[in-house]
Amino acid sequence: MKKPKSIGAALATAVWDRGVGVAFLVPGLILLTVILVGPFMTTIGLSFTDLSYALPDRDGNFVGFDNYRRLMRDDPVFWQSVITTLQFVAVAVAVEFVLGFAVALLLSAHIRRRRVVLTLFLVPMMLAPVAVGLIWKLMLQGDFGMLTHYLRTVGLLGEQTAVFSDPDLALAAVILIDIWQWTPFVTLVMLAGLLSLPREPYEAAIMDGAGRFRIFRDITVPLLRPVIALVLLLRGIDAFKEFDKIYILTGGGPGTATELLSVYTWRVNFRDWDLGYGAVCAFMVYLVVLILSAACHTAMTYARGASGNEGRRG
């Protein structure tokens, strides 16, 4: 017969097993509150005020949903920046994913000295965004840029055209630079995913006579779904918040051609010092990122659910 525990022992166990665990959590929770929850709640609070560092009478009075109304009805520049941002994110992340996945497949299957190649391939990703901006600004400078010179020599760029001065080319150039910088990241993650896949399904498929494309479509992609969702989520969020390169390369111009939501939000907050309205813009960035995260989380959950069912059937 099991001897019942004394109250003291039970309490000690509870404190030891649970209390200590909670105590270990406390510093992390405090840090989370201070650096994440606090600023987030402050931003939400600010979005209902008229706080401006520039104008004397606007010292944080409550204005209800006025800022939100202004955003929805009276700010075409904001909506233009939303469209530009969506174009930037959609094209950049899609191309990065396709290229990154392709390179990862190539590396996993055909490259022997993978480590050396991968290390070299990762250099752009390791550079600071400001350094990337400055390097490309010099390379594509309209008068003496090295790349500008070669593009003109081969006839891809007109003699009187400069990449960052042309409203139609500037956004495309910024997207290409982002692809150059972040494709290695996709490769790295996808390669890690590919190398961790089990060999058995592939052997079975080969035994059954499946071709390469069939194996890729029906085995590799489904097994990599959580990794794909993760990489798209990370790149999507990161691209949505892109700021440094744009600031260095174009400042949002010419006109509003490269003014992403992050640049616009920075302008409202730190050029106009209109912090109440700026909080609404920042909150909109958060909302979009939240939706993106939710979509990716759903995709990952769906993947886990699917593999679980398969397991039970097996």
Next chain:
Amino acid sequence: MIDDRCRYSVLVASLLAGVMLLACSRSPETENKPPETANQPAQPGPAPAPAPKVWSLASAAAPYRGVALRTIGESLPPLEAMAKLTEKFEKSTGIEVTIEMYEHSEAVNKVMLDLNSRRGRYDFILQPHRELGRFVTNKHVLPLDRFMNDAKLRDPSFKPGEQLYQKQWKEISWYDGNVYGFPFTALTMYLWYRVDLLEDPQERAGFAAKYGREMAVPTTWQQYSDLAAWFYRPDKKFYGTAIQGKRHEALWYEWLNVLYSFGGDMLDIETGSECGPVVVNSPEAIEALEYYKGLMKYSPPDTRNYFWDDLMALMQQGKVFQVLMWNDATYAVEDAKQSKVAGKLGFAVTPQGKGGKVGQVEGWTYLIPAYSKHPEAAYLFIQWMMAFEQQLEQHLNGGASSRPDVYADPKVSEISYSQASMDTMAVARPKPTIPESPQLTEILVRELSIALAGKKTPKQALDTAAREMSQLLGSCAPLKYPVQ
């Protein structure tokens, strides 16, 4: 009866004496107000009372010995020149001066954050005068009366009412009738052109044959664009002109020269601290923007990505015939160590249009934040910097003084661009310094950039700007011209 009469007489005499005393005295506010005479040295104001027996910097600074002052400004030759002078001040006062130098926008943003945090990191600041309204209305900066009327601090030989260009001082450092600072740099833009090419016999003959007149320094915008067209030789990587087309304050500043000389303006106002009807979409302004945009034809291909640094570099490399540029950048282009065209340049007032001969005045001003930890020591440094010796030294090393006696000095007269600078200052026009001014600038920069990018016509861009400016300023700034 006699007693009553006596008392009555004494009372009347006292009243008369009081009135006379009042009439003879002057309020501190009146003393510090510059006279309205444009750009003429004012009559000397009375020295602050009570006057000390002998004023000296060392004795005035004695209570602040060991204090460390910190300031911030734009990383350009005038601030670098000031940095070289601080050692002299430190030796004679025992007050240390630390200077933080940043790019234009960064220097402005850092100050805004410091002022709003009320930390008092900076004991005095150097800021563009368009920021003055927002600083004053938010009570971020101190009026200087209290220092100027303090006999312990005020150097009796410092008489800004007669030693500074009054119009500049009022435009750059005054707001709503009160003095908040002294000009750090009195800036303006004027024409830089290649005098060696203008005097080249072959060029002159070719130009005369094509245009039917002698090649000369452009005084009208038509002449300016003719010269730009003549010297536009993209096959030789040489261009007639270049505009500061980047989405940056530089674009706004440059366009203002064209706007003013075409007879346009942003607001219908007399002084910078006023609010008035929005006129930025007037027919003159639209014409000015159409002309300005037209200059892109003769500019390098990357002109929509240039600001002042790029134009200066192009001139230094000898790639452009003429540009509109700042007086505080001229030093670098006339320095043979940095420039291929040093000694080959001429300088003149910006070409004129229907608005006559006009320039835009801008300036960085010394200000003392309300949260300064050592405002008195900061005042002493500023006052010392405004003295002739320091102003001359700073001006010769790339500064832009607001003291007429500096320009009269033979060493300064020899400088090739002094005359152009003075001539432009004489016709300089004020621009808004109200709290919303930086936001007005942002709106205009965006719309000008959109117009240059060809996404809107000049009229559409300026109509949008006018509507947004009117909305921002409210009832004091109705639209004077209809918008589409």
